[in-house]
Amino acid sequence: MRKTAVFQLNIATFVIFVSGCLLMLIFRQTVKPETADTISHGDDSQKALTEHMSVNDILTSTKNSTNKPPLKLILLWNAMSPELSDNPFITFNCPITTCLFTADMSLIHLSDVVLLRIDVLEDMPLNRLPHQRFVFLHIESPISTKLSIMDNPRFRYNYFNWTMTYRRDSDIFLRDYYGSVLPHDSMKGNDTSQRKKFEKELIGKEVMDNDTDLAAIIRGKNKMVAWFVSHCSTLIRREEYARQLGQYVPVDIFGNCTKECPTDCYQMLRTDYKFYLAFENSWCPDYVTEKFIRPLFYHAVPIVLGGADYSHFAPPHSYINVRDFGSPKELADYLILLNNTETLYASYFDWKKDYEVVRTDMSGWCDLCQLAHNDSLPVKVYPDIKQWWMLGEAACEYNSTKHF
Ligand SMILES: *[C@@H]1O[C@H](CO)[C@@H](O)[C@H](O)[C@H]1NC(C)=O
Ligand SMILES: *[C@@H]1O[C@H](CO)[C@@H](O)[C@H](O)[C@H]1NC(C)=O
Ligand SMILES: *[C@@H]1O[C@H](CO)[C@@H](O)[C@H](O)[C@H]1NC(C)=O
Numbered sequence: 517m518r519k520t521a522v523f524q525l526n527i528a529t530f531v532i533f534v535s536g537c538l539l540m541l542i543f544r545q546t547v548k549p550e551t552a553d554t555i556s557h558g559d560d561s562q563k564a565l566t567e568h569m570s571v572n573d574i575l576t577s578t579k580n581s582t583n584k585p586p587l588k589l590i591l592l593w594n595a596m597s598p599e600l601s602d603n604p605f606i607t608f609n610c611p612i613t614t615c616l617f618t619a620d621m622s623l624i625h626l627s628d629v630v631l632l633r634i635d636v637l638e639d640m641p642l643n644r645l646p647h648q649r650f651v652f653l654h655i656e657s658p659i660s661t662k663l664s665i666m667d668n669p670r671f672r673y674n675y676f677n678w679t680m681t682y683r684r685d686s687d688i689f690l691r692d693y694y695g696s697v698l699p700h701d702s703m704k705g706n707d708t709s710q711r712k713k714f715e716k717e718l719i720g721k722e723v724m725d726n727d728t729d730l731a732a733i734i735r736g737k738n739k740m741v742a743w744f745v746s747h748c749s750t751l752i753r754r755e756e757y758a759r760q761l762g763q764y765v766p767v768d769i770f771g772n773c774t775k776e777c778p779t780d781c782y783q784m785l786r787t788d789y790k791f792y793l794a795f796e797n798s799w800c801p802d803y804v805t806e807k808f809i810r811p812l813f814y815h816a817v818p819i820v821l822g823g824a825d826y827s828h829f830a831p832p833h834s835y836i837n838v839r840d841f842g843s844p845k846e847l848a849d850y851l852i853l854l855n856n857t858e859t860l861y862a863s864y865f866d867w868k869k870d871y872e873v874v875r876t877d878m879s880g881w882c883d884l885c886q887l888a889h890n891d892s893l894p895v896k897v898y899p900d901i902k903q904w905w906m907l908g909e910a911a912c913e914y915n916s917t918k919h920f
């Protein structure tokens with residue numbers, strides 16, 4: 517029997533891997549995975565993993581079990597690193613956990629789902645089986661999409677079966693490390709301790725999940741607007757808006773383009789700053805990143821500038837949208853009004869009674885496993901993925917001169 521290295525059999529581990537890679541890119545720091553606290557979810561995959569069965573063995577042995585769904589194999593094609601973390605992990609309480617992730621491309625003929633991370637990959641599989649779903653996985657905005665792939669007719673037309681992106685109209689809606697704001701109700705009864713532990717590993721010292729006296733934190737803030745930014749110049753000239761706003765209210769800019777934070781950036785945001793510029797680097801439908809979710813978590817009011825309808829991503833009265841104001845001066849006047857009216861400013865936190873900020877929302881990975889198991893889903897193919905992803909209604913806005 518052929519022995520094949522299966523790196524890890526659990527969604528969560530895969531997620532640690534993906535998030536790890538992303539974080540390495542973004543924060544340039546490595547992730548320290550959880551140490552030996554294996555979570556048992558009662559299926560055979562964990563046992564199989566520890567006994568080093570081959571993927572073939574695992575798949576055939578589960579096909580015969582009567583009371584369990586068989587495992588689905590999900591291949592991460594051309595992963596940035598072939599090595600999935602082999603340390604144990606964490607559960608996200610996925611309703612279905614019987615999926616098996618691998619980065620071993622030689623297993624493509626056994627895979628049910630093939631994930632193609634378009635913003636990083638170099639080549640694409642050409643052979644496929646009819647039941648397989650090829651997934652267009654994209655974490656960043658179309659600004660970083662390789663046109664060489666989008667414009668290649670072989671991949672552009674009738675190649676992808678599913679999409680997995682931050683767009684709400686994707687087959688699998690993925691927020692991942694961007695995070696989400698979710699109603700407390702939807703979390704009721706869920707064990708969130710593992711997720712919090714996971715976030716602690718990822719985000720380390722930034723973690724601050726026991727603020728008991730929110731009102732005191734809000735009252736204690738004595739600075740106006742902060743902005744942490746590393747890309748100094750953008751096509752949509754967000755830096756120009758920040759500059760104009762800064763003529764009317766203090767805007768403290770930290771990061772690569774100016775000066776580093778004197779202390780931990782997010783702690784400073786939490787204790788000192790009333791507002792945060794949550795300006796995305798590109799204006800694309802639904803493109804709302806951690807730039808928006810982080811200030812919500814750290815008790816600063818995000819001032820958003822992006823291409824999304826933000827009402828889909830956070831409750832009313834939790835943020836301020838630049839597009840609601842005619843000019844930087846008008847926005848500045850409103851910020852000064854809030855600064856001078858304690859109750860009005862405090863009302864921007866009322867939503868915290870009913871909602872929770874989840875900085876890593878892995879429900880998309882759960883959904884992927886669930887879809888992989890749903891045999892009644894119809895055959896699906898995207899006739900023109902470029903059209904869907906970046907043309908027409910999906911196009912990003914590049915010209916900001918009509919706004920400022
Ligand atoms: C699965 O079941 C079939 C028919 O019941 C049997 O012939 C086969 O040996 C079983 N395979 C495994 C791996 O148990
Ligand atoms: C809470 O658990 C339920 C049932 O498992 C699940 O459907 C829901 O998505 C979970 N909510 C969150 C926020 O994890
Ligand atoms: C949060 O809780 C931990 C443990 O209970 C404590 O050590 C820490 O000081 C608390 N942080 C704040 C800001 O209250």
Ligand SMILES: *[C@@H]1O[C@H](CO)[C@@H](O)[C@H](O)[C@H]1NC(C)=O
Nearest residue numbers: 745746747748749771772773
């Ligand atoms: C830092 O700023 C420089 C100059 O604008 C830019 O070239 C570089 O990409 C920035 N670094 C990061 C990490 O964004």
Ligand SMILES: *[C@@H]1O[C@H](CO)[C@@H](O)[C@H](O)[C@H]1NC(C)=O
Nearest residue numbers: 738740764765766852855856
């Ligand atoms: C904000 O309010 C504080 C305290 O009332 C005041 O000292 C400060 O000057 C105000 N800032 C602006 C820009 O109005």
Ligand SMILES: *[C@@H]1O[C@H](CO)[C@@H](O)[C@H](O)[C@H]1NC(C)=O
Nearest residue numbers: 886887889890891892893894
């Ligand atoms: C499978 O997909 C169909 C069609 O979308 C849906 O109606 C059904 O509820 C799904 N079944 C499961 C078990 O998720």
Ligand SMILES: *[C@@H]1O[C@H](CO)[C@@H](O)[C@H](O)[C@H]1NC(C)=O
Nearest residue numbers: 646647648674677895896897
């Ligand atoms: C996936 O797309 C291919 C290529 O268009 C198509 O032949 C196949 O039927 C699709 N498979 C599913 C399961 O949708």
Ligand SMILES: *[C@@H]1O[C@H](CO)[C@@H](O)[C@H](O)[C@H]1NC(C)=O
Nearest residue numbers: 913914915916917918919920
């Ligand atoms: C951007 O928009 C402005 C105002 O609507 C217009 O005058 C200008 O020509 C546009 N620039 C480009 C490059 O399309």
